[in-house]
Amino acid sequence: MSDAEKGGANAQALYDGRDQTWVKHFILRKYLERFAHIVGSKWNPITYVDGFSGPWNTQSSAFEDSSFAIALEELRKARNTLRARDIELGIRCFFIEKNRAAYQHLDSFAKATTDAEVRTQNCDFEEAIPEIRRFIEAGGKKGFPFIFIDPKGWSGFAMDKIRQLLELEPGEVLINFMTQHIRRFINSPQEVHRESFERLFGRGEIQEEIIGLTKQDREDRLVGAYVQNVKRTGRFKHVCTAVVLNPLRATTHFHLIYATRGLKGVEVFKNAERSAMNEMEARRAEAQRRDRMERSGQGELVLFGQREDPKSDHYEQLRDRYVTKARDRVRRMLEKNGRVLYDDAWAFALAAPLTWEQDVKGWLEDWKKEGFLTIEGLGERERVPKLGHGVHLVWHARQR
Structure with missing residues (x-):
């Protein structure tokens, strides 16, 4: 070490x-x-x-x-x-x-x-x-x-x-x-x-x-x-x-x-x-493992170098809850206003706990593929919006 x-x-x-x-x-x-x-x-x-x-x-x-x-x-x-x-x-x-x-x-x-x-x-x-x-x-x-x-x-x-x-x-x-x-x-x-x-x-x-x-x-x-x-x-x-x-x-x-x-x-x-x-x-x-050991009076075998994904069901349920709510709020924001500055949508979404920038960009990509969204103001080589670049999100009905 x-x-x-x-x-x-x-x-x-x-x-x-x-x-x-x-x-x-x-x-x-x-x-x-x-x-x-x-x-x-x-x-x-x-x-x-x-x-x-x-x-x-x-x-x-x-x-x-x-x-x-x-x-x-x-x-x-x-x-x-x-x-x-x-x-x-x-x-x-x-x-x-x-x-x-x-x-x-x-x-x-x-x-x-x-x-x-x-x-x-x-x-x-x-x-x-x-x-x-x-x-x-x-x-x-x-x-x-x-x-x-x-x-x-x-x-x-x-x-x-x-x-x-x-x-x-x-x-x-x-x-x-x-x-x-x-x-x-x-x-x-x-x-x-x-x-x-x-x-x-x-x-x-x-x-x-x-x-x-x-x-x-x-x-x-x-x-x-x-x-x-x-x-x-x-x-x-x-x-x-x-x-x-x-x-x-x-x-x-x-x-x-x-x-x-x-x-x-x-x-x-x-x-x-x-x-x-x-x-x-x-x-x-780790705290829960120690607690189990203290209550049982027995140790637990942990293999050298082993590190399982520690994320609990409760954590994952909370993250799914907040991400889903944030996505729905951003979608309603776009439906209501039609054209929204990316910076505003980004900040609106990330006010929620357990919600990250990658989540926002994932929603935008999905909505683009579904024909609901276009993104205005991207540079020639830019594939995703960036803060402070004057990028706008434009919402419209599904393309038929």
């Missing part, structure tokens, strides 16, 4: 028993890896805000398995690369943690960081929002904020409070929507829960809207309602979701909600999501 492979294996071992956290951090790292290079070429400084920093259950003494350390590492990498282009990227971070014991570790990490401006605050995230906004604005008009809201539950980030951060332009947001907790309490008769959901979603009708829906339809409706409120509140052009499954059960652990105003951000996030899903299913398969 190479040193790189050993390093990767050791990093993954830090998340044993926290597989869903590993997936979340994988997406965060993969996204920031490209985000920092792209944004840092145009905007300066980058301000990274971590609203529920922890650290929680970290195994590394250097906090390598924490979101704040991961973010700072990726921003540093981008700064080093951009220096070769004579760009000196400024890095500013604001970390917030309510728990006093966790905050002491966080503050020690911040004080040991000398190559970036790092601010910490020991309080509720909502309480810190006015100060966060002032900190971001102090970075100047050429700065770009990325805000990560990663609560342990489903409270503490009310829509009317985070509005101040969602509205920042430019700016992007990644929110951990704790689906398992929200699903558990959505029908609670306690008034405190109803009030909490109204604060979370920004409106109180959501409980009535899901009455009578099946489990998966209910989950999708809850996430969809939250996505639309984030989009509307922050005036974002694009909001995408990634689903992170429970390691041991066929159920959703949480959704990651990503909001941006640019197509490039969508492209980078979707690439990160796709890579993470392959790794997620491999880790779920």
Whole structure:
């Protein structure tokens, strides 16, 4: 095993028993890896805000398995690369943690960081929002904020409070929507829960809207309602979701909600999501194997070099569900409008989880063969549409 492979294996071992956290951090790292290079070429400084920093259950003494350390590492990498282009990227971070014991570790990490401006605050995230906004604005008009809201539950980030951060332009947001907790309490008769959901979603009708829906339809409706409120509140052009499954059960652990105003951000996030899903299913398969061994008290034989396709039936059913729905929505979009910019259809489709660019191009090819679609604006040697090239999709009745 190479040193790189050993390093990767050791990093993954830090998340044993926290597989869903590993997936979340994988997406965060993969996204920031490209985000920092792209944004840092145009905007300066980058301000990274971590609203529920922890650290929680970290195994590394250097906090390598924490979101704040991961973010700072990726921003540093981008700064080093951009220096070769004579760009000196400024890095500013604001970390917030309510728990006093966790905050002491966080503050020690911040004080040991000398190559970036790092601010910490020991309080509720909502309480810190006015100060966060002032900190971001102090970075100047050429700065770009990325805000990560990663609560342990489903409270503490009310829509009317985070509005101040969602509205920042430019700016992007990644929110951990704790689906398992929200699903558990959505029908609670306690008034405190109803009030909490109204604060979370920004409106109180959501409980009535899901009455009578099946489990998966209910989950999708809850996430969809939250996505639309984030989009509307922050005036974002694009909001995408990634689903992170429970390691041991066929159920959703949480959704990651990503909001941006640019197509490039969508492209980078979707690439990160796709890579993470392959790794997620491999880790779920391993977690389930370990669980079987622990319950049975017996080992399982794994042949050297053997790696079966780990994708579970639940994962495949979810992917088929979301891809089918996205395809149908794009088709209705084309039927209604007749002529649609490829960029718009692409973004409309990829807002759904588990749906990739190759899916969109597959639909277009099928519709072309069936005589429903022509594509205008392709270059002489171009066979498939590309973003930003002014390509249009034209829908018409089947050729007879």
